[in-house]
Amino acid sequence: MAAVMDIDALREILVACAGEDEAVNLDGDVLDRSFEELAYDSLALIECAARIKQLHGVEIPDDALVDLRTPRALLDLVNGVPAAGRQS
Amino acid sequence: MTGTVITGMSVAAPIGLGTEDFWRSVVAGRAGIGPLDRFDASGYPARFAGQIRDFDAAEHLSGRLLPQTDVSTRYALAVAEWALADAEVGPDTLADYDMGVVVSSAQGGFDFTHREFHKLWSQGPEYVSVYESFAWFYAVNTGQISIRHKMRGPGAALVAEQAGGLDAIGHARRTVRLGTKLVLGGGVDSAFDPWGWAAQLAGGRVSTVADPARAYLPFDRDAAGHVPGEGGALLVIEDADSARERGARQVYGSVAGYASTFDPKPGSDRPAGLRRAAELALADAGLAASDIDVVFADGAGGADLDRVEAEALRGLFGAYGVPVTAPKSLTGRMAAGGGPVDLVAALLSMRDGLVPHTAHTRHVPEDYGLDLVLDEPRVAQVRSALVLARGRRGFNSAVVLTHPDF
Numbered sequence: 276m277a278a279v280m281d282i283d284a285l286r287e288i289l290v291a292c293a294g295e296d297e298a299v300n301l302d303g304d305v306l307d308r309s310f311e312e313l314a315y316d317s318l319a320l321i322e323c324a325a326r327i328k329q330l331h332g333v334e335i336p337d338d339a340l341v342d343l344r345t346p347r348a349l350l351d352l353v354n355g356v357p358a359a360g361r362q363s
Numbered sequence: 364m365t366g367t368v369i370t371g372m373s374v375a376a377p378i379g380l381g382t383e384d385f386w387r388s389v390v391a392g393r394a395g396i397g398p399l400d401r402f403d404a405s406g407y408p409a410r411f412a413g414q415i416r417d418f419d420a421a422e423h424l425s426g427r428l429l430p431q432t433d434v435s436t437r438y439a440l441a442v443a444e445w446a447l448a449d450a451e452v453g454p455d456t457l458a459d460y461d462m463g464v465v466v467s468s469a470q471g472g473f474d475f476t477h478r479e480f481h482k483l484w485s486q487g488p489e490y491v492s493v494y495e496s497f498a499w500f501y502a503v504n505t506g507q508i509s510i511r512h513k514m515r516g517p518g519a520a521l522v523a524e525q526a527g528g529l530d531a532i533g534h535a536r537r538t539v540r541l542g543t544k545l546v547l548g549g550g551v552d553s554a555f556d557p558w559g560w561a562a563q564l565a566g567g568r569v570s571t572v573a574d575p576a577r578a579y580l581p582f583d584r585d586a587a588g589h590v591p592g593e594g595g596a597l598l599v600i601e602d603a604d605s606a607r608e609r610g611a612r613q614v615y616g617s618v619a620g621y622a623s624t625f626d627p628k629p630g631s632d633r634p635a636g637l638r639r640a641a642e643l644a645l646a647d648a649g650l651a652a653s654d655i656d657v658v659f660a661d662g663a664g665g666a667d668l669d670r671v672e673a674e675a676l677r678g679l680f681g682a683y684g685v686p687v688t689a690p691k692s693l694t695g696r697m698a699a700g701g702g703p704v705d706l707v708a709a710l711l712s713m714r715d716g717l718v719p720h721t722a723h724t725r726h727v728p729e730d731y732g733l734d735l736v737l738d739e740p741r742v743a744q745v746r747s748a749l750v751l752a753r754g755r756r757g758f759n760s761a762v763v764l765t766h767p768d769f
Contacts, residue, residue, distance in 0.1 A: 325489055
């Protein structure tokens with residue numbers, strides 16, 4: 276199954292929704308860095324989840340959202356990778 | 364020196380960003396009032412505003428703050444940074460719980476909210492920014508400043524229309540007296556989106572005079588309302604001992620007195636509360652009216668309210684008993700920002716021995732009995748100042764400032 280979203284699309288959404296911290300380099304390999312390190316808090320992720328739903332039609336329930344620690348975890352959920360196959 | 368002193372301050376106003384830029388314009392009588400152009404206001408009965416035109420938020424705020432802040436909060440965050448830098452206060456100057464924040468906002472985040480409400484009715488609730496949850500809110504400036512500068516001491520937000528900025532200074536002083544070493548206090552406002560503008564016009568006191576130099580004339584016989592402005596000021600209010608211990612590089616003055624009162628209900632035969640606020644602030648400072656060197660007036664810019672203020676001042680000081688000024692004729696009325704900006708001007712009057720004039724006003728009715736400083740700044744030794752502000756629907760506040768050597 277083709278991926279709904281890749282890291283570039285997520286990066287674009289993060290910046291559009293919640294801006295960008297000058298001290299963080301989002302262009303590097305950020306897949307496995309924590310959202311906390313990337314300076315995105317829970318509100319920023321809620322805002323991004325709303326945008327993902329609008330753009331891609333994928334709904335991320337709030338209780339799933341709070342458990343997502345990294346961009347990879349979020350992309351896996353959006354792209355429908357079964358929980359067992361996900362890296363956390 | 365004892366008590367609570369002012370060790371730093373800054374301003375964002377239509378006539379200048381930062382204290383010195385602002386003060387140069389005040390002394391030069393350079394006005395910041397012009398046609399409101401933040402949206403198409405041509406269909407509205409009032410079209411003049413005091414707009415800040417040279418503020419680039421991205422220069423002052425991190426990219427993470429831009430999507431979550433109203434224009435008023437952006438001003439507040441920039442001014443906070445400048446005021447703390449002026450006082451040489453950084454995150455390690457004092458313990459985080461020894462630093463508090465008290466900021467007044469009368470209007471909240473109108474511009475931000477207008478855009479989100481537009482999304483609400485045109486696209487649906489899921490399109491409304493999650494940041495609307497706090498970006499609209501009166502306390503957001505206090506919160507954002509507290510977070511950004513790690514000032515974890517007592518925080519508060521006060522709302523009392525144009526009087527609220529002085530109330531914030533009074534509460535900052537109270538907070539210092541209760542044991543917090545340093546409090547950043549003041550007020551900032553902005554509401555120049557279509558909704559905010561409509562709300563201001565609905566108040567019924569905005570001038571419709573079609574000449575920017577004649578639209579807002581505090582105490583003039585031709586006064587016909589005010590021009591709304593945006594911006595404000597924040598002051599670093601500090602315990603005098605703490606300021607001395609940390610070697611604060613300057614003390615601009617002391618917050619010697621403060622009081623607020625509320626007007627009786629409309630139609631009452633009891634007098635308006637402004638004079639009582641001034642009297643109580645003087646008593647709080649332990650000063651007599653004769654000790655005051657200048658009054659920075661509220662200057663509402665309408666015959667009814669100007670007369671009430673003139674009567675209060677005449678009653679307190681005697682006819683022509685004290686120099687009075689209202690430099691806000693250059694900026695428009697900045698709601699919660701207005702009082703704190705007047706405090707900054709009063710402190711600079713003390714520093715420079717110069718009382719700024721009330722630009723644009725020319726003809727003060729004789730029976731006001733006011734020594735209004737007109738045409739140009741007046742050279743005068745200023746060792747104390749009374750600053751007044753009134754908020755719509757009955758708020759009156761007064762602050763007495765004294766020179767560091769008073």
